[in-house]
Amino acid sequence: MLFQVGGQGIRPTFFEMAAAQQLPSSLRAALTYSIGVLALRRPILHKVLDYEDEFFALLMLVLETHSLRTTDASFSESLYGLRRRALKIRVQKDNARSNSGDRIHHSGLEKHQKVLSVVFMVVLPYFKSKLHSIYNKEREARLRASLWGDGDDRFDDADYLAGGGTSFVSTSSSDVEASARTRLKNRIQKIIGACYPWLHAGNEGLSFAYQLLYLLDATGFYSLGLHALGIHVCRATGQELMDTSSRISKIRSNERERLLGPPWLKAVQGALLSSMYTVLDYAQTGLIAAVFFFKMMEWWYQSAEERMSAPTVYPPPPPPPPPKIAKEGIPLPPDRTICPLCSQKRANPSALAVSGFVFCYACIFKYVSQYKRCPVTLMPATGDQIRRLFHDV
Template sequence: MLFQVGGQGTRPTFFEMAAAQQLPTSLRAALTYSLGVLALRRPFLHKILDFDDEFFALLMMVLESHSLRTTDASFSESLYGLRRRSIKLVLNKSGSNVDSNDNLHRSCLGRRQKVLSVVFLVVLPYFKSKLHSMYNKEREARLQESLWGHDDGRLDDIDYFFHQGEISQTRVEFQNMQDSNMIRFKKKIMAIVGACYPWVHATNEGLSFAYQLLYLLDATGFFTLGLHALGIHVCRATGQELMDSSSRLSKIRSGELERLRGPPWLKSFQRALLNCVYTTLDYAQTGLIAAVFFFKMMEWWYQSAEERMSAPTVYPPPPPPPHPKVANDGIPLPPDRTICPLCSQKRVNPSVLAVSGFVFCYSCIFKYVSQYKRCPVTLLPASVEQIRRLFHDL
């Protein structure tokens, strides 16, 4: 096997690392969808959706900083029971050949590594998302120009509303010149992003694929380029490490509560506020996932109820009309339903006459209707256009 299916040892499997890496993207999509559903009833939430990149980046910065501080792992890695360990290479002074694993010493993350981890986990994905949106806008603008032609008078995202009676013509011209310079500068930036972003994105995706493939083949211990640049390995957390993390977190919080200064009422208020923050951060992981699951379940519930309410009522089919009566001067019907009334033989290529519903041989009824323009049984007026072939004889 190329990877450990059972998850034995301290090295995480490829599936664990991939799931931990994709969790923030899935969480963002779920939160955006949940806010979109809530915004249907609370319009003020549209302001959050207008700045979804900033909102999600701020939320993830708080969660990632707290998780790295308390568990030495990112938000998603801690959810899968993983921990980040710093790798330090120690040179062997004796010069004897020893196992390379003996030269790797794992230690807790330093402050610099935690800060850089937040940069790789939050800041860089934020800029990547903004560049992606800018590239999409530039591509749409180029497509629009190719379809409608270049319009020099088009002004994007610039407010041109002036009060003619309050602002002089000179100020208007100066403002127009500044706006034109700003528009040209923005177009240059968008052109640079449109030209460079595909190469940057392709390079990033290629490196990510290469590292993941090497990790899958057990050729490297780094799942991403960011972990390699920081010198960090992701390992499974042992039971002792989980207990140490809990005790260390308790000591940190106890120290923060002891450092409170001020009057007794102020210290009580600060202590209550810190306890609320601690509780919120402790249950942030399960709370976010539970909230997303709850919103998805409610959406399914209400969607099913709306479908049941909006579904059309199915009424029973109406009863068939009564059989047409046989005319006194018409051809009598044979007792056997498989016999043609015209030729008194077993029907060949059965066809029904729409005006009466009786079935004949196709050649018989075609000749009769072409000549007499009526049904041979009921004598109702008919035409050859009202003859229908049957592919299942009854």
Template sequence: MLFQVGGQGTRPTFFEMAAAQQLPSSLRAALTYSIGVLALRRPFFHKVLDYEDEFFALLMLVLEAHSLQTTDASFSETLYGLRRRTVQIRVKKDRPRLTSNETIHHSGLEKHQRVLSVVFLVVLPYFKSKLHSVYNKEREARLQASLWGPGDDRFDDVDYFDGGEGSLASSGSLNAETSVGTRLTKKIQKVIAACYPWVHATSEGLSFTYQLLYLLDATGFYSLGLHVLGIHVCRATGQELMDTSSRISKIRSRERERLRGPPWLKALQGALLSCSYAVLDYAQTGLIAAVFIFKMMEWWYQSAEERMSAPTVYPPPPPPPAPKVAKEGIPLPADRTVCPLCSQKRANPSVVTISGFVFCYACIFKYINQYKRCPVTLMPATVDQIRRLFHDV
């Protein structure tokens, strides 16, 4: 059951239905991201982002209405070769319940089913998105009020100089100027903030329940909307695809015959119809291909920019040569653990940073404090350039 991906029978697999349902949200995310990138160079696209819900709802309204009218399927279902069919169960009179011997007959969609399908596919998701945004704003306002207090109680510069009387007068004037519409809007927002979590949880629970039942072959409806409309989603056959193309050509020929007016007006209307038909016919593949090409180009240029902006890794420079022993300096002993100054084993070993040679701390401190130089290289040094070593070398 879980691995029915071969496309056998007319019933789509769970994976096909899940992919068709998730395609609009994925397409919206890709379009929003693409417009956001374009808005970095063209500020005009920021207006599109300000009305993101309305823009995407209008786009999907055109695509879904055209797809349901011509193919009896939604925009995403046509990409997977699926079709919507009205469920008509044939039951014998003496057997009221449907058994395994009865069959379910599917027929084309009716006009009201197409309209309601658009409502379930476009209108309801739009209102759900708006409710979600209102809920998020109200939740942020409550969080901000819990941290900083309500907006009416916030202090400003006038409150400090008025000694409290001005604050009371200003709050009274603000309450007087508050309109009834604003108060009603705030109440509606509070009601939405209180009810939306329950509505969202109920919607997600019903959606999960129908998907689980569909996966277990307990129902033929993938969602509550399909069950309410009495619609099954089936795989399209080759004959159905041919019938769809012939039906589209007949519809368009009838629309061209309805054109009225002088010849130049008919030619103009015919050109507009041809352009609209071409846009609608190639909107599915064109939209998916455009998003894919944009993401591929973005990945290409982003990887090129990363290569150009990445710092060049050079090999580490060779260590500097060891300082030379001066002719008039103190010679180094053969044993490296012996102090060159006292010729005894080093006690509290300390290094002179300008030369790197190690001595006893008391010996080198007295020598540098008196002669202001390294005893081996005779390079100028101060007592501040002596460093204590915690591991003798």
């Protein structure tokens, strides 16, 4: 066992149950991320990503079956030292007082409870994932149709007759069957698109209600699936944790004894079983290490992206050097409020863009229109380069 969350009694805390329930989703994200990184160098791994739901469901089927068989707990529950126990109500009668009382008794899981547990933990999440993907595709198709119109509208072959019967379209039986399958598929997708939000909302609402009741100690079932199966999740005792290894050894020795065939075939089967046992023994450690590695890489790349996307602050550029006054140009008056052309206080001040000097609008417009240059620097200028100022500097 990798984790042992402390607590009193056999009833797990809400945080233990929440952590055990959220571990499969984190594990799937870690595996998807790892395979995606490896697929950059090995394109053949893209096929695994194409069948991501099936790959993860098969992996969890092996892990959950092995965990329920050996520890009476799911894969994630066994990591937190939890065990599943069947709930039974025993009725005790007191002859002295002639009244009855009920006592809750926990026992080991039966075979059908283990099978149904695998169905609730693997099969139902797989179908939920597939329905969610179909719903997303249908929603994208609706959004695309609302924006661009339905581009799949075509005339039916039976209705495509023009020119009074002069044009005929021959339709084969395979085309008819293909079109019928396509219409049936589209109809099923539309039904799923209409019903899935309500089913998803009901499922999430029931999950929230059970979790809230479990948090308030109003029920002993953390989820609807556990309630339907009549299973309580309890914290394993020290003796149970010690007996787990001996139980696993006993199961594996019985499996080796049941091997049939000649000695060489038994040796091959024994080697395969040993390899499978080794993989299963270290699967917990490896998968949890993959989750932590995924979280670390997610944090690392997120911080790197933030550093790369952060805007770089550069110092403001230095101002350009002031224009040089030409020797043949008009000299500047000592008072900056005087126009160099008329030697009077500026009226409607305007600046010449090529040099930046300020004049009276009438004076500079008349000068530039006649000489096509700045009167101070003698730089070429036009009337379009005159800028009116609303505040005299």
